[in-house]
Amino acid sequence: MLALRLLLVISTLPLWESIQQMTKLLRFTIPSAAAAVLGLATAPAQAATVNYIGCGQDATFCTLTQLLNGGSIEVDEDGNSTIEKTFSNWKNYDFSKSPNANTLVNPEGDIQVRATGTYIPGGSGSATLNYTVVNNALLLEPPLPAGNAVSWSATVYFEFDVTSAQYVPIIEQTDELTGALVVGPTSGTTSYASFNNTTLSSDNMSMMTDTMLISPPSTTVMIGNTLDLRARRIRTPTPLVGTSQITSFSQTFTQVVIPEPGTVVGLLVVGGLGLAMKRKQQG
Template sequence: MRKFLFSQKFAPLGVAALSAIAATSIATAPVQAATVSNGDTAGWGNGTDDFYAGVGNDNFSVDLNNGAFLLFPSGTGIFEDFDFPEILPPAQFPITMNFTKIGGTGAVTDPFKYTLDNNVIFNLGISGDAVAPITYTQIAGSQFDFIKDAVITEGELDLNSNQNGFYTIDGVNYQANETFQLSDLATIGPGGEYDVEAEISSVPEPGTILGLLAVGGLGLGMKRKKQQ
């Protein structure tokens, strides 16, 4: 842990003291150590188990078996500096998505409608600009439309709203606009595939972050004075 020495026993809250407080706060509890911007985007996906036969049932599940980055990061913040691994950390797989049907007939004009029953969390790994692993969460309650094509035995499940997920970066949540698609072509080999692309759309106000830093730093400064 980085330590800071005060030049006098009771340091006045001048520029030097405030700088020390801010630095101490960042070192011990990084509220926003990483640079995050609107428009930062990442995309990932890979294989699933066979799930075509389950579509149309009141309930069915899809197992995501692995993950890899399919889209180079874009933007001017956290993802620009993220040295993405080719493969997402494998220990998190399989990731199971559980669905419950809430309507629809499966026709092109009336697709099956499903709601996601559980939070689905991806560990994307650690960037050089973040302290902890970056995660992405697709929240329970997200709704998907599924058209099941009986002629070519293909099913495609698409998220029907793009405000149902968020990134967590160094303890701060960032709302995302995303696409999330699953497909299973039953006539070509085992398994299906999935594809996620998520763009950060909401960044906390700088004043909020600075306020948290100031409060945390002031507490540390008062504790040090009390000990002396």
């Protein structure tokens, strides 16, 4: 737009002044436009703005229940009133547990979802969903068994869509189990807590972070999430009170930044001016 406005001004000036203005335009606009296209990886990250839609006035998070009832989350990663990420269409929720004596109740309303975002102009950025489980809603505490051992389990599953702006396609998804506690046997049938392919296990075979590449980069991705808990208690040879709990987990969607159409057009216009001036000088 700057290049077009300068062109309009230049067209009304005498020839010599027009040449001077074109020289200034080429000197200052081309480097800045080129920097925008090539990307300045050293530029500071911008502050993000998050909108929680359908989750109450002035909401600072959505519960999973609100999202499943039609709510959504929008992330403006650089605070310029353009939405880079939308998390919507939350669906297919399922909660199951075993055995029948398991006292854990549906945790849907006690899972809070907040979002953050970063954006490095011309470089990269990401949006993260941070899940917080309140009221010990995902805590398994089976009683000591009458016999030798008892295991309790629970599973939560849900889906949603993440839609990214065309100039920031998603290239990577990182799942992280950020808060969990497991007590249980270190061999045999163990206790564990897991989020998708991450796990915290009582046998010390844990992987708290898992990263998945998305190829080719995509602007729409359907996400399926599974939370698993298993707590095992044993009476012999020594009583052991096994437990399993998840208190928080997160998902980060990292992107590659492609120049926005306006930036590319501006660079092409300026490039055209340069060629025209060069031909004029040669003539």
